[in-house]
Every structure is written in C-alpha cells, then in structure tokens.
Amino acid sequence: MKEQTPSFRDLYLKSAVLSNPVLVQMVGLCPAVAATASVRCAVLISAALSLDLIVTCVLASVLMKRIPRAVRVALYLGIGLALLCPLLYFIETRTLMNLGQGTKVYLPLLAVNAVTALHCEKVAVKKPVRMAFLDAAAVSLGASIIFLIVGTLREVLGSGAFAGIDLDLPFTLKGLSLPFGCFILFGFLAAGLQAISPYLRQAQEEEPDAPAAQPQEADPQDDLWSDILEAEAASSERLAALDEFTERLIGGEEDAQ
Amino acid sequence: MKMISTLLITVLYTVFVQNLVMSAGLGMSEAIRLAAKPEKFRSLAIMISAFSVITGTICGALSRIPAIATLPFAGRAAVYGGVLAAVYLIAALLLGLLKPQDRRLRGTLGIAALNTLVYAVPFLNEFAAYSFAESFFSGLAAGAAFVLAAAVIGRGAKLLASNSNIPAIFRGSPALFLYVGLVSLGFLGFSGTALFQ
Numbered sequence: 158m159k160e161q162t163p164s165f166r167d168l169y170l171k172s173a174v175l176s177n178p179v180l181v182q183m184v185g186l187c188p189a190v191a192a193t194a195s196v197r198c199a200v201l202i203s204a205a206l207s208l209d210l211i212v213t214c215v216l217a218s219v220l221m222k223r224i225p226r227a228v229r230v231a232l233y234l235g236i237g238l239a240l241l242c243p244l245l246y247f248i249e250t251r252t253l254m255n256l257g258q259g260t261k262v263y264l265p266l267l268a269v270n271a272v273t274a275l276h277c278e279k280v281a282v283k284k285p286v287r288m289a290f291l292d293a294a295a296v297s298l299g300a301s302i303i304f305l306i307v308g309t310l311r312e313v314l315g316s317g318a319f320a321g322i323d324l325d326l327p328f329t330l331k332g333l334s335l336p337f338g339c340f341i342l343f344g345f346l347a348a349g350l351q352a353i354s355p356y357l358r359q360a361q362e363e364e365p366d367a368p369a370a371q372p373q374e375a376d377p378q379d380d381l382w383s384d385i386l387e388a389e390a391a392s393s394e395r396l397a398a399l400d401e402f403t404e405r406l407i408g409g410e411e412d413a414q
Numbered sequence: 415m416k417m418i419s420t421l422l423i424t425v426l427y428t429v430f431v432q433n434l435v436m437s438a439g440l441g442m443s444e445a446i447r448l449a450a451k452p453e454k455f456r457s458l459a460i461m462i463s464a465f466s467v468i469t470g471t472i473c474g475a476l477s478r479i480p481a482i483a484t485l486p487f488a489g490r491a492a493v494y495g496g497v498l499a500a501v502y503l504i505a506a507l508l509l510g511l512l513k514p515q516d517r518r519l520r521g522t523l524g525i526a527a528l529n530t531l532v533y534a535v536p537f538l539n540e541f542a543a544y545s546f547a548e549s550f551f552s553g554l555a556a557g558a559a560f561v562l563a564a565a566v567i568g569r570g571a572k573l574l575a576s577n578s579n580i581p582a583i584f585r586g587s588p589a590l591f592l593y594v595g596l597v598s599l600g601f602l603g604f605s606g607t608a609l610f611q
C-alpha cells in the first residue's frame with residue numbers, strides 16, 4: 158500500500174511548531190545561542206542551516222539508505238563541510254559583509270549540528286526523497302523563525318539597534334546579548350509555544366482533510382538518537398498532560414458558572 | 415613549576431571561566447540530552463576528552479605546516495572537519511573490532527565525536543595560540559567542562575521535575591531553559607564580565 162504523504166502544512170505544524178527543534182526538542186542550541194546576537198547573524202545562520210539540512214537530508218534519502226550508520230554520520234559532516242566552507246569563503250572574499258569572529262567559527266560548526274544528524278537518521282534514510290525534503294524544509298523553517306525572533310529581540314533589547322541601525326533606545330539590557338540572556342528568551346518562547354500548542358493541536362485534529370497520525374516506525378537498532386526520541390516522546394506526554402489540565406480548568410469554570 | 419601552573423590555569427580557565435557548554439552553548443544539546451543519564455558521564459567524558467585531545471593535537475600540528483597555516487579560515491575549517499571525521503571513523507572501526515559487549519559504546523560514539531564542542535576545540539586552541547601541552551590539557555578540560563555542565567543541568571532538571579509549584583506552561587523545556595540561563599549567568603561571574611556599567 159502506498160504511504161500517504163502529509164501536506165506541507167501538516168508537516169510544518171508538527172515538525173516546526175509542535176515539535177520545534179529548538180524550543181521543544183532542544184537541538185541546534187549551539188548556533189541558536191552563540192550566533193543570534195544580531196539580526197544579520199541570525200539571517201546568515203538560518204540560511205546556512207536550511208541549506209545544510211535540506212541538501213543533507215535529500216542526499217541521505219537518495220544515496221545513503223544502504224550505508225552503515227557509523228559511516229553515514231561522518232558523511233553528514235562531510236556534506237556539511239562541502240557546503241558551508243565554500244559559503245564562508247565566498248562571504249569572506251566576495252562580499253563586504255564583515256563577519257565577527259564568533260559567526261565565522263559557528264558557520265562551519267553547523268556541519269556537526271544535532272538537527273541535521275537527527276532528521277537525516279530519523280526521517281531521511283527511512284522515507285522517500287519528497288518526504289525527506291518536506292520534513293527538512295519544515296524543520297529548517299521552524300528553526301529559522303526562532304533564530305530570527307531571538308536575533309531581533311537580542312539586538313533590539315540588548316544593543317538598542319536593528320540590523321546595525323541605532324534605534325536610540327533610552328535603555329538596553331546588555332545581558333540579552335550574552336548566552337544566558339538567550340537561554341532566558343528561549344524559556345519564555347518555549348512557555349508561549351506550550352501555551353498555544355493545545356489550540357494548534359485541536360485545530361489540526363478538526364481539519365477535515367487532515368491525515369490520521371501515522372505511528373513512528375520503531376527501529377530496534379536505533380540507539381544513536383534514542384535519547385532524543387525519548388525526549389520527544391516525553392514532550393508529547395507533557396503536551397497531552399497540558400491538554401488534560403486545560404480541559405479540567407475549562408470544565409471547572411463551566412461547573413462554577 | 416611555571417609550566418605546571420600554566421597548564422593548571424589552562425584547565426581551570428576551560429572548565430570554569432570559558433566553560434564552552436555554558437558560556438558558548440557548545441555541545442549544549444548533547445549535554446541536555448545526557449543530563450538525565452549520570453551512568454554515561456564517565457564513558458562520555460573519556461570519549462569527549464579523547465576526541466578533543468586527538469583532534470586538537472592533530473589540527474595543531476597541521477596548522478604549523480605553512481601550506482595549511484596560510485589557508486583562509488574556511489580552508490582551515492574544512493581541514494579540521496576532515497580530521498575530526500577521520501578520527502571518528504577510525505574510532506568506529508576500532509570499536510567495531512572489539513569484543514561484542516564493547517560494541518554498545520558505538521551508540522554514543524557519534525554523539526561524543528561529532529558535536530560542536532569537540533569540533534570547536536581546534537579553533538579555540540588556534541585563537542588562544544596554545545602550545546602543544548596547553549592544547550592537550552585544553553582538550554582534557556573540554557571533557558571535564560562537558561560533564562560539569564551535564565551534571566549541573568541533570569541535577570536541576572530533576573529538581574524542576576519534582577517541583578509542583580511551577581506553572582503548567584513553564585513545566586518541561588521552558589523551566590529547563592530558564593534554569594540553564596541562570597546557571598550560565600553564574601558561570602559568567604567567573605569571567606568578571608560587567609553587566610551594568
């Protein structure tokens with residue numbers, strides 16, 4: 158039987174919002190924390206991560222299904238380097254963009270980021286190319302949106318500027334430019350996402366054409382990323398508990414009325 | 415005596431002042447993921463330290479070759495990444511040849527070798543202009559910094575999970591992010607950075 162391919166909207170809602178790689182799965186934190194102190198860096202890192210993730214996932218789906226896992230993981234690094242190092246060289250030599258030392262280091266470090274390896278192993282090597290591409294596009298969009306929100310907030314509130322233009326704010330919160338400020342922003346964004354998730358899930362379930370949720374294929378050999386899969390399952394349980402809590406709260410209010 | 419104190423300072427600096435996980439977010443995803451599994455700390459610390467030391471030392475030696483030293487930064491990054499991939503593949507091959515019960519180590523090998531913390535060590539050694547001995551101890555300290563961060567995160571996550579006073583929308587990853595932010599602020603204190611001037 159041919160597997161039903163979910164629409165990009167459903168994939169986006171699941172992979173990019175409800176299971177956001179940064180805020181829910183807590184992967185890809187290194188580039189998110191260190192290289193999103195400004196909007197320009199956030200745009201650059203988002204573009205580089207999307208390029209790396211989409212190309213690696215598509216290649217993994219097309220070429221790497223029969224390659225042993227240990228070799229595949231090294232190949233993800235090789236593909237990432239082949240994409241990101243020329244990109245860094247081009248930016249350094251052919252554009253006037255002045256990358257700070259931080260961004261310069263973090264760009265090649267994206268080649269070993271956990272988002273790429275996780276989605277290549279979890280989806281790309283198990284699914285057809287179209288599905289791998291759509292999943293990678295949805296995930297990179299989800300991560301990029303968070304990078305851009307955090308980059309904007311950190312630059313505006315931390316440095317009093319936007320894309321290098323001084324906003325002449327009466328005060329700034331210098332701490333937001335530093336990694337600890339980024340973690341605190343993540344905390345509030347994750348709480349916001351957790352608050353709206355029940356409504357999004359409800360909307361998705363009420364959608365008449367929405368395909369039924371397919372159970373994830375379990376791979377008994379899968380030990381490399383089992384920790385992340387466990388964390389994701391725990392996160393789903395948390396969301397279910399939150400649903401229940403909200404229902405009880407609404408029920409309690411109705412009873413009181 | 416002076417050399418010992420220099421090496422000790424390198425280790426203390428890498429573990430506390432410039433704790434790569436807490437102050438730069440390097441290897442943070444892996445630290446959070448493994449925080450709940452203290453039984454894996456020892457093997458992981460050994461593997462991360464070993465990969466950091468081997469990769470850092472080889473890259474340090476290569477960067478002294480004029481043909482590589484004169485490469486643009488992107489070229490050196492590609493060389494360092496290639497070294498890391500080669501070290502990882504050799505380790506995977508060696509572990510594959512060991513007796514069957516040791517093959518479970520291969521599960522964590524990918525996480526220990528191919529993470530941003532290990533890949534960043536050669537760059538940090540280069541920027542700090544570390545000598546061979548300093549690079550060696552900086553690699554060892556990277557593993558210690560990782561375990562310290564994972565242990566602190568793990569302990570905090572346990573306390574947060576058992577705290578029923580946390581509002582529902584902050585339970586789970588939001589509370590953990592806020593906790594990690596506060597711990598990161600604590601580590602910033604070691605560097606003497608002024609937040610309010």
